[in-house]
Amino acid sequence: MTITTSTPASVDPVSADEDILALARRQVLDDGVGLGYEQLLQVLRLDEERLPELLQLAHDVRLRHCGPEVEVEGIISLKTGGCPEDCHFCSQSGLFTSPVRSAWIDIPSLVEAAKQTAKTGATEFCIVAAVRGPDKRLMTQVAAGIEAIRNEVDIQIACSLGMLTQEQVEELAAMGVHRYNHNLETARSHFPNVVTTHTYDERWDTLRMVREAGMEVCCGGILGMGETVEQRAEFAAELAVLDPDEVPLNFLNPRPGTPFGDLDVLPAAEALKAVAAFRLALPRTILRFAGGREITLGDLGAKQGILGGINAVIVGNYLTTLGRPAEADLDLLDDLSMPIKALNDTL
Template identity: 35%
Template sequence: MQVTLDWRRMAEKTIAGEIITFDEGLQILQAKEEEILAIMDASYKVRHHYYGNKVKLNMIMNAKSGLCPEDCGYCSQSIVADSPIETYNYLDKETIVAGAKEAMRRKAGTYCIVASGRQPSNKDIDHVVSAVKEIKETMPLKICACLGILSEEKAARLKEAGVDRYNHNLNTHKDNYGNITTTHTYEDRVDTVEITKDVGISPCSGCIIGMGESDEQIVEMAFALRKLNADSIPVNFLHPIEGTPLANYERTKPIKALKVLALMRFVNPTKEIRVSGGREFNLRHLQPLALYAANSVFVGDYLTTAGQEVKKDDEIIEDLGFTIEECAL
């Protein structure tokens, strides 16, 4: 017999500093659908305690597209994908800097420079460092870089240039990793996050839901991100792309996606929880409810998939009575 938890009581305990248990996390994911409003109300209580009604905006610049030797099954840029995407090497510095100006126009506080590939070369680091320095000299933006596996030396150079945050997602559960990619390991990703932390860069690491993981594994992923102490946790939902090995995977149902976001908020109550790639495709008309757990979103397009019109995101935030958080470095 399924036991219905007192969701509000769970929120109060979380705010008081008590960590929910694995079983409580699993009950969030497996709760009856009619409990979703009570779950979101409770997760909002935690979210509001730490972040009020502020929403952080992030914008992605796909600085290098495709041409990747990795075999990640979800990615249209991987070597095993046959997806109809644009491919190009690094954009020139002027284009990357222009993207930062667009991020400012969209009221994004964080500008994310993302490049495909296993790891950046020294030349790649030189290029990104040059662009970051110019951006930081002229704009009050937080810069997040996502360039692949890093050495300590390269991480230190990014830190010195002004990179505030580095993204390297765990993506899936460690036991599911071999089903998604074979060209790098779960431990490779953990190591890169730890290296960025060691040099003083804020760690950003999250997951992609909908790649065959069990409910138990999703809960364990939430606790793995807590252990990693990621400051920012992007929660992506698989958007199956034509030409990738996962092209025929089913979408995550909207209510399940909301439960995942609530779980992430309860397990990582003080962290920036960002509803990320695939939100439009998976959450559909329930997108506004996501912000009762998450306090951050991407605005505009993703890497190779289209995002929602910025105006619609602004309207969602306004209609909820929330406000956009201005960049504070």
């Protein structure tokens, strides 16, 4: 599938005599067709009293079009801090006063992290680096890390190494990278307020090359970065055009020393409405709980999200912030009778 950069045409809003959730039930649940921008905007503007109904519909869509299994993933930072880009949410930027120092992890530590991830039942292990894009040293380290992990751990390997050249895309595909993560982060219209050192289109170009090389595309973003409700709907609609295999949903955890360090945490109800809306825009996509869910939603909200459209989680810690203990997420999935997706189901 070729990725275009056009924003999807707006779908006419629901007529006055048909409720948006009734329309979504017919269009998304029954027919498997995701909601468009205008429809998503109406979902995001629903009164809070209708949140349980919305979450139930999103859960029904997830079960019908994705099944009950939950994909579990762990992540590790191969190269932390010192990034030259100015992503306003990120404490790894070398341009801010955030207290994250530049550091590399060695190959034995990388392999051990993969082993510990696999012990949780995870099928995916993502190697992440805080860079604009990989240089020769980083590509060499990634290749060595992937080979070492493959020799000892039975797990799919993903990478998130910033913007790529065509040659680098081909190298990663030849290494057997299963999935490549590169987030668009937010709606195109809001992107210049979040990042100024590169463009939305540069990120889109990397995603296009990744798909054309045969790797799975992982692309999501962060909610709560000062975007409007309209831009939240825009972002979901843009992701629907991209049609990624996976969408990680992060919620801003304001980091001291970053331009977004003083923003308020997104209210839980708004976050849960967004989770459901993204599911209704992307009925067949892996929708993953990622960073910031702990501070935004807490334990109860995490349960509501998993029962409101989520079908994948990152377990353990994130790149620069603490997550929930892996056991807590695994116990929650067990309590909800949601099986963890087996490795042979991801091949």
